[in-house]
Amino acid sequence: MASSPPGTSGLKSGLGNRQMTMIAIGGVIGAGLFVGSGKAISTAGPGVLLAYIGVGALVVLIMRMLAEMAVAHPETGSFSSYANRELGPWAGLSVGWLYAYQWCVTIGFEAVAGAAIVNRLLPAIPSWLAALVFMAALIAINLVQVSSFGEFEFWFALIKVTAIVAFIALGAAALLGLVPGFDSPGLANLTAHGGFLPEGGTAVLLAALAVFFSFFGTEVVTVAAGEAVDPVHAVRRGMNSVVWRILVFYIGSIFVVLALLPWNSAQVSESPYVAVLQRLGIPGAPVIMDVIVLSAVLSCLNSGIYSSSRMLYALAERGEAPALFTKVTRTGVPAWSVLAASSIGLVTVVANYFLPTEAVFNFLLDSSGAIAVVVYLCIAVTQFRGRRRLERQNPGALTIKMWAFPHLTIAVVIGLLAVIAGMAFNADSRHSLLLTLAVTAVAVAAGVVHQNRTRARTTERSTSTSEEKL
Template sequence: MPHRPTPARSLKHGLTSRQVSMISIAGIIGAGLFIGSSNAIATAGPAILLSYGLTGLLVLLVMRMLGEMAIVQPDSGSFSTYASRAIGPWAGFTIGWLYWWFWVLIIPVEAIAGADILHAWFPLVPSWAFAFVIMLGLAATNLVSVNNFGTFEYWFALVKVIAIIAFLLVCGSAVVGVWPLAPVSGVGQLLGNGGFMPNGFGAVLGGVLVTIFSFFGAEIVTIAADETANPREKIRRATNLVVYRIALFYLASIFFIVSLVAWNDPQLTQAGSFQRALEVLNVPGAKWLVDVVVLVAVTSCMNSGLYTASRMLYSLGARGDAHPLARRISANGVPSVAVLASTLAGFVGCFINYVLPGKVFSFLLSTTGAIALLVYLVIAVSQLRMRRMMEREGHDLPLKMWLFPWLTWLVIAVIALVLGYMLVTPAYRYETLMTAAVAGSMLLIGLLRRRREAGVVAVSR
């Protein structure tokens, strides 16, 4: 009997519709909203609403462009795959590795933040032990099956959504004057303490730079959709609903915070925006409640970060841009080597932080400063070129970018201007240069690999 080769394994369609829906929500609700928004408010005052609005509009347009491409070609490599096709293999290689680099550095950041909360609750257990246990637990669940990732992320997202809705109800009742625990009502803080825009419009632009990283992660749904049945419909639905999620979770929450809490309140940046708002309203156990939600948020971010990094590494391996082992699929349909490699990189980051606190790891983290903008820029350029390619190939486009190509060009111009502003602004120049150095290094590696492969092909002929 002739030997039949074992069919190549592929990623398993193990995510349900409700899990993908929650993943699309969880991707834009991170610790940056619950904690990082306080620094953004302190930067621009109540006018931070404009910053969040501008950033949300940019993310909405980028997600529309990404959705247009992803519906036609669902792929675990998402924008990296599209960049390879539309711009060139060097672009897909560079942005794919940059994205992986971003997440394997964010994973230990979130692990350390979660560990610090647990250490405050259980001081006898060292913080590093909590960090390693959290990472081991999430790595184990990701290795078993993609459904485990989806289940964890579903419940993490549900907790965050319930917490935000409860926060909006409490703050809304205070604004209309029916909150019984504090004599606070109206939106007096919105225009008090120097007015709506106390630090000028320049601070609003500076707020955009602070807020844009809070939205990073919305693109995860286009990666996860490849592991579900009928991915095109899931991507289309998530893309169409992103505007409502931005309006509800970000704009509504921040509106209530700046309405009830003075933007220059010294305790705002110390406690965090959500906690400080609840403290002003005399909500019992405000710190504990917010700590629980933040712990869920950072764990969710770690969970999705590990998933996203592993799928991007798998995609790079499948395209020959990473070691062939990275594309190995387990019997459960999980890219096990990619998960283990991404987890190991996260462990290394944690180890460096605890052994050399505030030194090497801070240096590494600075290299991620402008990666979100580079990813958005690559998505826009890819869509600009892929639209014409897909139309020439006769593809049906169920979801189209609005006012193409003018809005696409506008997004490219805005991102280029923001990157230029970061480069000339002392507060952001170092991070921008560090990101450029890492991107340049990866680009050089990619070009050298392509040249070597071309040389090998030429010699073989």
């Protein structure tokens, strides 16, 4: 392996437009949509649609801000690099490490979740073995070359997208009375069981907290921009399409569930998509959904290894992570970064076999639970500062602009602070928020120390140079 020279990137442009398009489209569909939506529905009833619309609008605005910065300066470090430039090295280091940490924990969680699905489908295969196979396979894929990651992500995303589109089409046919043996309820289920807001407005806000984290991963396409063949075009198209992706995939599919079945039925709370398929008489519905969720889990694993490794690489290039992470293979893969990104997942899998891991695993999940809010808040503040600078220095770079700036940017910051406040007042999420804030405080402290040391070294070199000239 070779180390990339300072100031240059050893990564290679191996992601084509086809792969980048599917990474962008599939990035918004996580396993949380298929699994976590049942809890959100049981919390707020049909009013959960308002939660998805509100949170979806917030995420659309955040992605628009990120698109503005990414199109102007496509970089592998994405928002971490932008924060470093606009807010200071302390911000770039802290948000970069937090993002990498979030994905590292997610990798372990998704490996265990995917293994549980395999064990349910094929009981003869122990869950630890399935998890180990998943980890080994996807690490190997990410170590080959970036196009390998892109190709596998293309097919994983295609399965998710096809499944969601087919589900919505089938649901629309059922609502129109076109499915044999099923009497369409029309829109009656949206108001027939306690009204549209059966649990009140507060329940919608609580559901919004759960919904918020299911959107995490939409930003992956901007992280991949540094290795795209045509980064500006790919990011522009991917971010511009985020509106219809959220409308169709999330709001469209949840609407189908709520319209076809009573929101308070046990089947909907447990697994809404399986409940709809079974009600429509689709044979093998649980198995079909298990396969789809498994593809979503593997997609998340694949994206997690990639995103975390590239963030570690970008941090190392700026001297904010071990220099070892800048070493790349002949095919342009930061191998040590890939292995480091996979480390928590591997430890989780091994510990899952030898030790009871519930306490450690719960700590990892809780301590990373609200990092998405911190990352999005950093994106908003960075865009606010960066937009002002670009307007003064290089207005031509603003080929994509945040709508109604600065008003909507400020509104997003207020919305994100409201999410944090909601987590603080909600007993179910308060513990996770406190642990996340503790981890964030450690990352920020490390960033401040690094920045001060860097400035001190720069001052010493400047002083030495001046004395030599005298």
